[in-house]
Amino acid sequence: MSISDVLSPFTAWKNLFRDPVTIKDPLNERPGAARYRGFHKNDMDKCIGCGTCETICQNGAIDMLPVEGIPAVQGDSGLRPRIDYGRCCWCALCVDVCMTGSLTMSNEYKWVESDPDLFRFTPGVDKKYWDNAELGYQRHDEKHLMPVAREEMPELHPEARLDSFVEIVQGYNIEQAKLEADRCVSCGLCIATCPAHMAIPDYIKAVRDGDYERGVQLLYETNPFSQVCGRVCTHCCEDSCAARHEGDPIAIRWLKRHIIDQVPQEKVIELIGKPAAPTGKKVAIIGAGPAGLTAAFDLARLGHAVTVYEAQAAGGGMTRYGIPEYRLPYNALDRDIAVITAMGVEIKYNQRVGTDITMQQLEADYDAVVLAIGLHQGRSTRIPGSDHPQVRKAVDLLRQITAGETIDVPKSMVVIGGGNVAMDIARSMARLQLQHYGEIRVTLTALEDKAHFLADPVEIKESLEEQINILDSRGPQACVIDDNGKLLGLKTWKVLSIFDAERRFAPKYDPADEQIHEGEMIVEAIGQMADVSLLGDALTEKLEWNRGRIQIDPNGRTSENWLWSAGDCVKGPDVINAVADGHRVATSIHRALTPQEATA
């Protein structure tokens, strides 16, 4: 210790001559930093109410609640997060995890109340002074708390697949499936979109856990066509997936297929369990397609005796006779059908109702009848020359290919249509051409432009890979036939617009832009309709109709109380819709056949 230790502290006096460091107006002069994690904002246009913010919040600070003016729609639950500032810790995990990037934080931080119950608000709905704050915490684009890219699906290369009908999609292995299933946030937005309302998040969880038997049980609760739907479902669920907003949607369809691929058929039958005790009621189902067989499966499980009448030699309906084998191998379909027949469903093949047995007989022999005849009649363009024998319908050709009938494969051909059926026939014929002539000459003309094609984008991509010449915005005008009656090709005009101002179908063409596409065969793939001739005149007269389709109530019952109708023939073409429809009529029939308890 020295004298300097006594004097040295006095140097502090120098601060007398210094400017004060005090902030003059701390209440107003101090905005939060640019990345400050202040009070929440939520962009109502972007938010889809998936509730992932609620899931991640370790403080239980977030509630998902309905908000006036925001209805639940496909892909948006209509719920919005309400945050309790009696819980929040401003960690911003909710912002980081937000699937759409709608949730952000402002840099505002002052909120004082005397009433503690006021610290709850729905950002974006309850107006707050920080709603328009520009600064504040936002998630980095590249920073996600989960993988955003889909696991790539192994597929056959175009060269490897082009000359055969071998299945293109190989299916995930267990590791890939786990990684893909891991991406799911289990929000459940997809369930409402799925026509059959499958328990999608639950069966994806089963994949994560590796519990495939549980997965199979979950699948069969809502869908007996997992092999089929796991391959060719239109997967509209994936359009509602929360993950699609900032990445790829979860490959729900492939995961479903993965589950059913992992469990042997005998095990599947064992897992579903035995049907209920016989009720003594009999149900006839016309058509062994997805709708008919789903209804058959449900009714058989409830103990009813079910007989299915099928005009073709094998079951599956359009999934067998419309979908090429490279997309849906027949043995996969056979597995689904075998599970259904294992439930005691009797399928009578090659029995055409109307010819081999009449509707009147069915009405007399059974307690209920389901009409699930699908859409097996191709529509015609009715352009000049379309009655030429080499102008064919896509559905007929596809059925012939499946049935193994010999087809006179043309060296060149034109397909009219831009939907999945058009792609199917184009690609099937391309394979046959390659097998027969070693080269592919298939032209596909569609009314729509590329951006509005009706076919699945994957179908288009694969078609192009398979050397299909796809022409968009071409309207068919005439089939060109030479003097000898030989079909030369198709004349098309450029399409200017398809719909008029009222969104009615009224295509406008540019006749100046005319092309002739060479083809020994023209295939029309512009839609299908139901062949209702089996009903007979009397029944046709009795039934109520709606725009050419049989009128049904929401449960699928027609105006005749013994007759229900389901599937494509009443709802339009879609496998998963047909399955949903099958369930609906089965429920309705079961209610009708079961003696009602005294209504409460």
Place this chain on the structure above:
Amino acid sequence: MQQLYDTLTQRFSLGEFTRQRADLAFITVEAVRLHALLRHLRDQEGFTHLVLLTAVDWLEDGQFQLTYLINNRAKCQDLGLRVMIARDNASMESIHDLWAAAATYQRELREMFGIDFPGSPRLMDDFILEGWNAAPPYRRDFDTLEYSRATYRERPGRETRDPAAHMKQQLYGDKGDV
């Protein structure tokens, strides 16, 4: 670390050896051998620093795992000794004579896990909790959320909806036979 383990096995009967990092390993030890082993490690092998002493509740196995983590600063090595003891009437030999600081850890374990360390100073004094009358809170079978709900009121008026269930109700809920 493997070398250390090999040396030790010549003198002590040791259980499973887990090498976690180049400078961190865990060895399972029987409860009766722990004290002698710790003394040896402290006095002969240079593990002079008791980093921590804590417990893990393996409720399914009916066991507590006591972890004694010791550090050899000169060699930059950490060694964790795992001792499995029965969960019922759990009791363990005290090591406060080796490290004075251990008494505090043992007090905490007594209070939070209910593990007895006979002879450890001030073992029964309240340490963290005061007037606690439920099960020791760090035990796995003590449910903190349930206790909190039952004891401390929360502000009413909270409710939440599951998106999937809400959409079902709004969009396609069971409408019955029409």
Place this chain on the structure above:
Amino acid sequence: MKEELLKRIVKTPDGQEIEIDPLRDYYCEAGPTVQPPAYTAIIEKLFNWARSESLWILGFGTGCGAIEMRPLMTPRFDAYRYGIQWRPTPRQSNLFVISGYLSVKTLKRVIRSYEQMQGPKYVVGLGSCTINGGMYWDSYNTIKRLDDYLPVDVYIAGCMPRPEALLAGFEELKKIIRAGKAEGANQYAANFDWYKANQKSVIHDWDMPDYNW
């Protein structure tokens, strides 16, 4: 209950033996009373103005939020210019800032400190924890609603609130005091039994008198 709080016989220096019951003998038994406002409104207004401009905070850092008090006490934010200062003892303070979560053990001390403060006295709750449990909503050792145990005048959102937000809260409190609405002490007196019942429902070893004045 601690040994020194039990009833016992003590020998005085002059050899007398007396019985002591610490919990009864060391404290006054009377409960708190509601203090009516001054006779005339103008004087009450003057009082309230004076009260609002001298917020003396009890220096008891009950939780995390206490760390943001230091910047307020020091030159950068300098809360003294707003009439706010910190006092080391409850007897000199009229504002209790509950800086976040309260463990049951601290709640007990908080109640004692609060009751020792002179009326009119005010309580400010800092952050989520005082409102609805905050991030310790599922903890076995922290209370969730401060207003069950003490009358709270103002809450400030945040975890933790910044010094600027604290100042905003204090300014709001001043407004409430000036408006004559900061009646926490009277509320506590009027609902004393309710508060006591709530306090005792979570503090299991109640080894102090009911009112620690």
Place this chain on the structure above:
Amino acid sequence: MFELDRSQYPQKKADGTLDIDLTSGKYLKLWQGPQHPGITGNMAIELTVCGDEVVDATTHVGYLHRGFEKLMERRTFMQCFPIVCRICVPEPDFNEYCYAAAVEELAGLEIPELAHWIRTLILEMGRVNSYLMYLGGQAGAFGQGVIGQWTTYVRDLMLDRFEELTGARIYHMFIIPGGVRDNLPDGFAGRMEETLREIESVLADVDRVMFHNAVFKKRAVGVGVIDTAWLDSYGITGPNARAAGVAKDVRKDQPYLVYPELEFEAVTGKDSDIYTRADVRRRDLLLSLDLIRQILSRLPKTGAVMTKLPNVLHWKIPRGETYVRGECSRGEYGYYLVTDGSGYPRRVNVRGPSYTHSIALFERMVINANISDVAALLVSLHTYPPEIER
């Protein structure tokens, strides 16, 4: 200071307990805390005094117990990340780092190079803050309020840097399992340099007014000596050990993050009293300022700051256990993490340096001290209660 050797007083009974008869009227029980200006944070010391000499002391903790270790057992690995920093207010980042590093180790994640640098930067910034708080507290314990006024001011400047970097002042929640949340903002190094200069100028003042101060020396030199023999027995780490001449510094002993690439030596003292401990911390603070400069001049300018994570909602970590430590301003900070293959930690144990310092060590040190020195002694150990009871 006592004129006689008081180390034999109070006497012990045969069973080793102190021979103190409270009813004798010679002794007084005195509570320091929890509501007391001479206490750090929210804790209490129960002193038994004879005159103004402390003859027995018990540290009472638990006032800030929230049961973190229990709460983490019911939070997923990502959900634990926001709560760990609450274990230590003045220097929360060590919790974030140790937790994140432990999780990454057991999950087998590698984090990007830049994230290592930014983590180190954050930890050193936090150390600066913690030491600045300490200096104010140490001076305040001797009645020198002005030091606290200065250091709190410059600490606030550092909090501004924290705010622009991490988006929060106190609880940064920035070191996330998998990396850090963001890169440095534009112009950060320049603003940091200004802050560092301001801190240095204040530290120069502190040196003159606090360390070269007759009053401070009179009160702090030779008081509260920690015997080197106690170091292992009481588990003493950090500046408390370094002031006793043992260069115990995890940054050097078991280097983590980018410390192997930085140039520095562990700061030590030799007298092991209050003054030396304060001085070691002051010099360690200057070292941290230097480290921050080194980091800012050498860290990669661009690159990823976070590694790709699995979906954190279902993140499961295989069974395992590990211990990760770091050198915080108070000593060795560590996380012992046990996982059991589920989505939740099986057990987390936080080893805060104050755990041993403020209980076993403090209770030993304070015997025979003067009541007026108790606060200074406690502060000189630089303890912080929440990391004791969590």
